[in-house]
Amino acid sequence: MELSKRAMSIKASTTMAISSRAAELKAAGLPVIAFGAGEPDFDTPEHIRQAGIDAIHSGQTRYTPAAGTPALRQAVCDKLKRENGLDYEQAQIVISNGAKHSLMNAFLAILNEGEEVIIPAPFWLSYAEMVRIAGGVPVIIHTKKENQFMMTKEELEAAYTEKTKAVVLTSPSNPTGQVMDRADLQMVADFAVEKDILVISDEIYEKLIYDADKEHISIASLGKEIYDRTIIVNGVSKSYAMTGWRIGYTAAPHAISKLMASLQSHMASNPNSIAQAATVAALNGSQDCVKEMCVEFKKRRDYIFEREEAIPMLQALKPQGAFYLFADVSGTYGKNSNGTVIRSAADFAAALLDQKYVAVVPCADFGMPDYIRLSYATSLENIREGMDRIEAMVKELKD
Numbered sequence: 275m276e277l278s279k280r281a282m283s284i285k286a287s288t289t290m291a292i293s294s295r296a297a298e299l300k301a302a303g304l305p306v307i308a309f310g311a312g313e314p315d316f317d318t319p320e321h322i323r324q325a326g327i328d329a330i331h332s333g334q335t336r337y338t339p340a341a342g343t344p345a346l347r348q349a350v351c352d353k354l355k356r357e358n359g360l361d362y363e364q365a366q367i368v369i370s371n372g373a374k375h376s377l378m379n380a381f382l383a384i385l386n387e388g389e390e391v392i393i394p395a396p397f398w399l400s401y402a403e404m405v406r407i408a409g410g411v412p413v414i415i416h417t418k419k420e421n422q423f424m425m426t427k428e429e430l431e432a433a434y435t436e437k438t439k440a441v442v443l444t445s446p447s448n449p450t451g452q453v454m455d456r457a458d459l460q461m462v463a464d465f466a467v468e469k470d471i472l473v474i475s476d477e478i479y480e481k482l483i484y485d486a487d488k489e490h491i492s493i494a495s496l497g498k499e500i501y502d503r504t505i506i507v508n509g510v511s512k513s514y515a516m517t518g519w520r521i522g523y524t525a526a527p528h529a530i531s532k533l534m535a536s537l538q539s540h541m542a543s544n545p546n547s548i549a550q551a552a553t554v555a556a557l558n559g560s561q562d563c564v565k566e567m568c569v570e571f572k573k574r575r576d577y578i579f580e581r582e583e584a585i586p587m588l589q590a591l592k593p594q595g596a597f598y599l600f601a602d603v604s605g606t607y608g609k610n611s612n613g614t615v616i617r618s619a620a621d622f623a624a625a626l627l628d629q630k631y632v633a634v635v636p637c638a639d640f641g642m643p644d645y646i647r648l649s650y651a652t653s654l655e656n657i658r659e660g661m662d663r664i665e666a667m668v669k670e671l672k673d
Contacts (some may be wrong), residue, residue, distance in 0.1 A: 284403050285639060292623070296633035307660035308633040309648035312448060312597065314515040316570075318552075319563035322514060325555035329548045338547050340539035341531070342369025342523070346550045349557040350523050358492045360501070362525045368534045369545050369553075373478045373509035373522030374400060375538075380474055380505045380524060381408035383533040385439060391474075392433045392441040394425045395641025396600065398448045398476075402641075410439070414641050419602070422591065423450045424458050430465050440472040441465075443493060446479040449640055449647040450600045451575075451593025453488045456496075463493055463500040473504045478522075481513040481564050483595040484572040490595075494525075502527055512596075513564050514556045519549040571597050574650040574657055581661040585668050597651045600637070604644040609671035616671070619646050630663040 292310045300306040317323075329335075341347065347364040354360040370376040377400070385391070387409040393401050394415045402412035413433050417423045430441070443462060445454040466473050473493055480490040494504040509522030524534060538544075578599050579592050587605030603622045608615065611625040620636040623646055627633050637645040650657055 280407065280409075284407060285399075287399065292627075292633050292635050295627065299627070299631060304631050306631045306633060307652075307656050307663065309650070309652070309660060310633045310635055312512070312649050312651060313517045314512065314567065314597070314651045315653060316515040316567055318515050318519070319556075321559050321563075322516065322552050322556045326519075326548050326552035329551035334547050334551050336547060338544045338550060340544050341535035342367065342545060343547070343550050343554075346521075346523075346554050346557075349554045350525065353557045354492075354506075354525055359495050360492060360506075360525070363528075366525055366528055366531045368524045368526075368531050368538065369550060370522045370524070370538060371542055371545050372511060372520040373476070373507050375520075375542070376507045376509065376522040376524045377401070377474070377476065378404050378407070379534040379537055380507065380526070380530070381405055381410060382537050383530050384472060384505075385410040388437060389439040390435060390437045391439060392430065393641075394423075394429075394442070396423060396447070396449050396637060396645065397442070397641055398444060399639040401442055411437070413438070416641060419591065422452050423447065424452070424454065425462070427461055427465065430462070434465075434469060434471075438469065438471055440474055442474045442476065444476040444479075445490065446483060446593075446595025448479065448596055449598045449635075449637060449645075450591065451596045451598050452591065453483055453490070453594040455488075456491055459491055459493045460496055463496045466503050467499045471503070473500065475504055475506050477506060477508045478512055479596040480508065481561075482568060482571060482597060484568065484575055485594055488594050505530060510553050510556050513567075515567065516549075516552070516556065519546070519552060521545055521549050521553045571650070574652075574654055575599075577654060578648065578650045578657050578661065581657075581665070585661075585665045587668055587671075588664075597649055599648040599650060600642075601646050601648065602644055603646055606668065606671060609673065611667065611671055619644055622646060626664065626667055630667050632660050632663045632667075634664075 296306050296308045347367040350367045351362045385408045390411045390413045391405045392413050405412045415429045494501045505526040511517040588601050590601040606616045623636040635647040
């Protein structure tokens with residue numbers, strides 16, 4: 275029996291594989307430090323947890339509308355107006371089982387077989403696989419470090435064809451932590467309007483920005499023409515430490531939102547009713563919890579970057595947001611690590627895990643094979659110990 279060729283062509287998640295391997299070693303009693311999956315190490319704030327408990331006790335345990343409860347869709351509308359200066363109606367909002375589900379809904383709603391989606395690298399590895407699942411073709415732009423990993427107009431022009439349907443933006447970026455400024459966003463907006471293509475704007479890390487001279491700007495706020503071509507993707511996993519609650523959302527033109535809601539009704543019925551109630555509390559309640567997490571993430575960002583800068587043969591840009599350090603390890607290529615010659619970031623990551631019990635993510639599947647990603651969504655104590663071990667391995671490398 276022949277199984278689905280499309281399903282078999284999809285790559286497994288590198289981040290999940292690294293996390294699983296690290297968990298195995300840890301379960302075996304080894305002192306593993308994990309810089310793998312992007313998951314805040316904080317508990318979900320108390321008032322949000324309590325809202326979930328209250329939802330259970332009040333009987334909010336049944337099916338909801340496929341696109342989400344009216345209360346949560348309105349809370350998203352209010353949030354977008356209050357924080358992003360955007361006007362949406364409830365009918366334009368679709369609540370899903372995490373932002374990953376929201377992205378999959380978006381690609382399924384807009385793509386016909388063989389249509390292309392421009393994705394700037396480095397990119398979160400699931401984008402390209404999602405495009406393929408939806409029958410589309412990912413077209414990768416390999417951005418440059420000297421451009422802060424931002425696309426140029428020339429690169430966009432070169433990637434565009436008559437089959438181009440959309441371009442994906444992520445700001446702050448996973449994995450680089452870079453934040454798009456107004457000029458970068460305006461260039462993409464003008465291009466999208468000129469070519470009459472869509473923009474899928476992943477804004478899941480919008481609240482995690484650490485420098486006073488940087489701010490989150492939603493591309494949909496740059497004018498009606500780009501608003502009408504933008505699908506905003508967001509959620510509560512990162513900003514509110516709610517990864518396990520699985521709530522994401524989209525804000526999009528009416529026709530696209532209608533299609534996404536229809537798709538979701540057949541694939542998942544509706545998002546978890548209890549998690550939806552908790553998310554209303556997250557969006558409508560005090561945002562002090564987010565600010566407190568940001569203060570701690572900034573301390574970790576500053577420390578991990580300072581440590582990386584002191585390690586020979588590694589190079590990185592200082593992250594401006596999210597909680598990842600994106601480091602070039604090509605300076606170690608050709609070096610011998612305890613009998614293993616390092617020829618790729620994957621080799622570096624494997625040696626680091628096997629010899630020093632430190633898990634990092636090699637980024638070939640993010641479109642950048644010379645880089646590793648370190649998540650600093652872990653304690654300063656873990657970061658300190660992990661960076662000590664990385665520094666030790668690099669200094670032990672032989673010619």
